[in-house]
Amino acid sequence: MKYVADLHLHSRYSRACSRDLELPNIQAACLQKGIDIIGSADFTHPAWFGNLHNQLAEDGSSGLYYLKAAPTKVRWLLSTELSLVYKDKGKTRRIHLVVHAPNLQAVKELNDFLDGKYNIRSDGRPILGIKAPDLVKLCLSINPRFLIYPAHIWTPWFSVFGSKSGFDTLEECFDEQTENIYAFETGLSSDPAMNWRVSQLDKLLMLSNSDAHSCHNLAREANILDLDELSYDRFYNLLKNNQKSLVKTIEFYPEEGMYHWDGHRACNFSCPPEQSKKLKNICPVCGKPLIIGVENRVEELADREIGFKPVGASDYVKLVELDKIIADSLDIKTRSSTKVQAFYNKLINELGSELKILLEIDIKEIERVAGGQIALGVARVRRGELEVVPGFDGQYGVVKIFTQKEREARQRKLF
Ligand SMILES: [Zn+2]
Ligand SMILES: [Zn+2]
Structure with missing residues (x-):
């Protein structure tokens, strides 16, 4: 089981x-x-x-x-x-x-x-x-x-x-x-x-x-x-x-995650490990040492190339939480908004648990309950079609399932 x-x-x-x-x-x-x-x-x-x-x-x-x-x-x-x-x-x-x-x-x-x-x-x-x-x-x-x-x-x-x-x-x-x-x-x-x-x-x-x-x-x-x-x-x-x-x-x-890249939250500066190396790990804004994030630290301790998979390694799936998908699909900034929560509860009440919806439920069913836009959001997350602005120094990264162009086109349609 x-x-x-x-x-x-x-x-x-x-x-x-x-x-x-x-x-x-x-x-x-x-x-x-x-x-x-x-x-x-x-x-x-x-x-x-x-x-x-x-x-x-x-x-x-x-x-x-x-x-x-x-x-x-x-x-x-x-x-x-x-x-x-x-x-x-x-x-x-x-x-x-x-x-x-x-x-x-x-x-x-x-x-x-x-x-x-x-x-x-x-x-x-x-x-x-x-x-x-x-x-x-x-x-x-x-x-x-x-x-x-x-x-x-x-x-x-x-x-x-x-x-x-x-x-x-x-x-x-x-x-x-x-x-x-x-x-x-x-x-x-x-x-x-x-x-x-x-x-x-x-x-x-x-x-x-x-x-x-x-x-x-x-x-x-x-x-x-x-x-x-x-x-x-x-x-x-x-x-x-x-x-x-x-x-x-x-x-x-x-x-x-909050510590993926290197950076300084107060300086509003972040960068990937390659760039930190060029900067000798010094923040170009304040001149103090950068907070070294997880990607950099893994690179430091890694003894294998990117893409290596050990024999018998366990499987995994990357997900975005349902309320974040709903918010992004509806172009709403906060996942706690009333409208987002209303769609979230409707989906859970009609289709089952959040993980079931994210992993198993037929996209057509999600569309029937919550409309095409949210169904498309879930489908894209399942296919890994999204962008993430990386987090650093205690600040979460930001997931973007829909592009700026798509948002603008949607806005034009509305008005
Ligand atoms: Zn802890
Ligand atoms: Zn700084």
Whole structure:
């Protein structure tokens, strides 16, 4: 059976996250998006852990949970993100790790330990002064079936391979614990093809998660898992045994990610890696070093040419979220506009989940419900016919499915 899993998101208790991120709202969004397995988010935060403990119940002894008050097919997998900040080999390191737990008892034991030494109460994604290998050792000593892996592995400020405060190899980061790392997240700004160029990643399973800070960003990246049994143990084995054939990822266009190119947001300057090289990584506007993005950093650590595909690599599909397609198709600037939302809800109500609409539903059906323009938008995204102005220095890229010429022609027709 195929299941859509989004395993890294945040709760209302994480910094800069929406107040709406409560368990019932997240579940409603999962049904709308088409997510079957959702990460619990932020399990180290005491108040949020209280919610998980009180509102979720384990499905048998599967290690997966459901919402007691409104049981649906959605299953929760205990997950969190930790921010580790520490000195190692003479440099300050700042890295984010995804952690999955086999059950609530294991989470409680981890939380009790961390609470005695660190501040886990003020942020759903706590900052811990603990080295990555020590964190892995700690989790595995509590329960050997914890899973720990790099979050958004390439982003400049907070990742294992980040240009600002990361490492060049997995071994440098995880030392003797490297053998206990089974997976990594591509992050929004890179896609599998970029990661295939880095041979040290071959031994890890490539995963994609939304890292959503609000419900409407859920499933913007996700994993389609082929599982013969819906349980934590089955998921654990998938990662540990690197079963690439059982995973297909749903990807953001990497150019749309916030750190794809190099640049300075304040200077309104961005450029591809080739140009940064010519500029010696100095911003021509302010004269300070550029924020080096993901494409550049991948190039730096790549030991293979562009286009290389490892044998047995997992498959992937690049998508644009449905409300963005609708907005672009109707020439509306914001995806949250009432008109966009009305078409979005109509499509979901009549045709099924967002992922189903983006991936499977016949274009003629979409046309019947939402008109030719939106149907054409979806068709173009499926064929990869679009342009993206790349993101940089914390600013998202911009997807353009319809050209300026087409927009103008449409405007003329209207008036
Ligand atoms: Zn993060
Ligand atoms: Zn600048």
